[in-house]
Amino acid sequence: MPQPPLRVFLALGLGAAGLVATLVLALVASRVASERLEARIEAELGDLAATMAGRLDRGLFERWRDMVILAENDTIRDPAAPVERKRRALRRAQETYPDYAIIGMIDADGWVAATSTGALEGIDVAHRDYFTKGRHGPFVGDVHDALLLASLKPDRDTTEPPRVLDIAAPVRDDAGRFVGVVSGHLDWAWARAAEASLRESAAGQRDLTPLVLARDGTVLLGPDSLRRTGLPAELPSVAAARAGHSGTATETWPDGKRYLTGYRPTRGYRDFPGLGWTVLVRQDAGTAFASVADLRRQILLWGLVVATVAAGIGWFAAGLLARPLRRLAVAAAALGRGEPAAVPASAVREAQAISHALTAAADTLKRQEEERRAADDRQELLIHELNHRVKNTLATVQSMARQTARSAASLDDFTGSFEARLLAMSQTHNVLTANHWESAGLRGILSAELDPYAGGRADRIRLDGPPISLAPAVALPLGMAIHELATNAAKYGALSVETGQVAVEWGVEWQAGTGMLSLRWRETGGPTVAPPARTGFGTRLIRTSLERELDGEVRLDYAAAGLACEIAVPLAARTEAA
Incomplete structure (x- = not known):
């Protein structure tokens, strides 16, 4: 299936973006304008209800005053x-x-x-x-x-x-x-005159129906179909007016039609307390909001017109951009085949920048090939290094298993000790992996081994020393040694009781450009310490990994107050240590 040209994609994209943006703007403008227009229409209908309620209150006040004045007539x-x-x-x-x-x-x-x-x-x-x-x-x-x-x-x-x-x-x-x-019987035609006056003042609005409800909800003035009947008390406008509120509501009346209804309770006038009437002025919702619907249609129509023009402009602009890009694509294909290519110039700044880039690309192909070959060489070296490290690790595990088996009293003892030592090695591997096997922080290695014994107490384990990064060849043996010291402290030393504490202090001394790590392990508060009757595998592992592999020095002091171990290793391991 042939793919459409770039111009089609660009034209459709720009046209669609313009269409969507214009329609969104049109919808937003329509919504804002419609809401304002609806609010104005609702306010006008509410004002009409308030006007009629005021006329009724003032009219009754005047008639009430007629009787008061007549009662003062000397003849009467x-x-x-x-x-x-x-x-x-x-x-x-x-x-x-x-x-x-x-x-x-x-x-x-x-x-x-x-x-x-x-x-x-x-x-x-x-x-x-x-x-x-x-x-x-x-x-x-x-x-x-x-x-x-x-x-x-x-x-x-x-x-x-x-x-x-x-x-x-x-x-x-x-x-x-x-x-x-003195008593006067005021003809109800007086209220119909007020209704006619209201219709005159709202001559520009169609289908207006004023209603007057008695205190019990009976329709006193309104359409013949509703007169002398009661409106439902749950009708929003009726309920709100009975609660003493004024305003408008869009609601469904008993005839099943939607009306915009303005409502206002009568409140009396001056000394006249009022009769508790409710004035409603309703209008068919479709008629009331006809101007809103017309406004929305006009805005959307103009939005479609503007969006269509935007799509046409997008088509024209896409053509200006697609032609130079097509020529640049031909030149790029030639460069990809290794053929010389004449990169065309363009009046479009971005296309001209691509032309310069293609010209520069031909000059960099040779350099990229050389870099690729160098990358292949580095990858091969890394593979050899990985193979070397894997063999060393397997040899260490094999030796560890053999030595653990010699000193184990039972299969369970062997399994527990061997798994703990493998875990210690894996923890150091994790620290190295987090740093891409370039280095590992001494504090991180110590924390990984000792934090499980702290028991949530800050005073049980104390680490004190400057930040030091260890090479993998130094980090792995040192991590195994720390594990053996921690395991021995947990079984027999300071970490075997609640009052015991372990302090690890370290520092670096520089001599002739070579750094020497000095680390001191000191236990206090534990059981009384006595020199062991024989040298265990843990001690041999510490000395083997640090003295033989790293050319370091280990001194163990079995003082009665607690074991002390001093370790000194060079920060750069011997090349033959692996």
Whole structure:
């Protein structure tokens, strides 16, 4: 299958990168702009709900104040004033405030003494809330059906009774005696006027539906399908408004549709405490956020246009880069075959740099071949060195096994001693391997052997000396010697009891450019020491590995207070030591 040319790869890559970057930017811009627009739309709907709630509160306050002012009318307050005069005062009040269906004066016993229309006079209303509560102070009752008013107009267009709010205030004479109550029945059409005013102020927004809910959740004002019914209390907007909050919510209503709903509880105005209504202004979510969706489409459309232009620019730029690279590839292939090649010049700086590099490559081929041969020689030398070290290690293990077997009392004794010595050798190998078999730190070798005996106590093992790097030929025998000293201390010496301590001190003396390592091992706090009756394998191993192999010196002092061992070895092992 033929591979596509570089220009296709570059054009697709640059075009895809431009497309992705542009689309990401477009999506981010769309998200930010959409969120801001949605926030503005939600705020506007919340403001509409607040506006209508304020109008209702202020309107009821004004009607409440109408009754308070009317109760101060001299004619109304005068018990001796003729009924006709009181009727005229009530009629003038209704003409001034036409939102009232009827205004009446109720005497102190609860009988309707006079009304603005002359109707309902002589009726006993002593049991009505507007009388029982209005006699004690200004009163506003919630919306209800006015059955008495319906009976006055049997020719009304609808069979439903008119809906009114009862507003009342007590009437007292000059002496402060209670003489009655003035009461006005405010037609609910007053609230529909507030709704119409709200729609006018939001003429630019479609499908707005204001709703007014009573304290118990009954819909007082709203669509016919919801009127006189109750909305679910768990509806987010209703629940939030009942909790005293204001704002907006996108929610699913009982009709299954999604609406953006602004909500605001009524809070009264000045002295008027309010009726605990909730005002909702809802709008179909699709209609409310139509401008947001349109904005997103426009941003994405322009993003696609910009991305397409970016892909075209990428195709053109890829062609400028691919042509000189193609010529450079031909020249590089010729150099790879060892043939002379004319490296073309290029107007692209990077391609020109490649041209210079190819020219220099022809001059370095010979030098690289020489370096390769030298590397082969070094590798062969390393292989011989590795073979040599492996043989030495195997010889050491063989000798160690033979000597351990001679001094072992049983097979278990041989197995334990031999494994411990192999482990000591492997620990030194680990330290050397970590340093690529170039050197090993003396402190690291000592720590690897002695740390297991410290038991978590800092005073049990003390190491004191300068940093020293040992060659592998010195590190391995010295590590075995330290292991034997540590094993002997753990079995018979200071490390066999809790109070014992081991101190290792070392230093280097330089003579004629050659360093001599001096190491002192000293045990204290252990059992009383006595010279051994015979020389064990451990002692022979120490002397063999240090004195014979390294041309060093070992002195053992079996003092009663604790064993002391002084070791002196040259830092550069003899060439024949291996």
